[in-house]
Amino acid sequence: MEVDLIFKIAAVGIIVSILNQVLTRSGRDEMATMTTLTGLVVVLMIVVQRISALFDLVKELFRF
Numbered sequence: 001m002e003v004d005l006i007f008k009i010a011a012v013g014i015i016v017s018i019l020n021q022v023l024t025r026s027g028r029d030e031m032a033t034m035t036t037l038t039g040l041v042v043v044l045m046i047v048v049q050r051i052s053a054l055f056d057l058v059k060e061l062f063r064f
Helices: 003-025 029-062
Strands: none
Touching: 003 029
């Protein structure tokens, strides 16, 4: 596994966490929730791309 992937996911988590705290403290709970959901979607898209690449590699390896 590449270390860059872990750093990207951690960076998204840190940014979302900071934005969530700022928005919650300013009374915008709905925006904080939407920010958290957006961060989750971004991370899931990164992970899905990597899983897709893994499946392509396995398919190529076994010549399916």
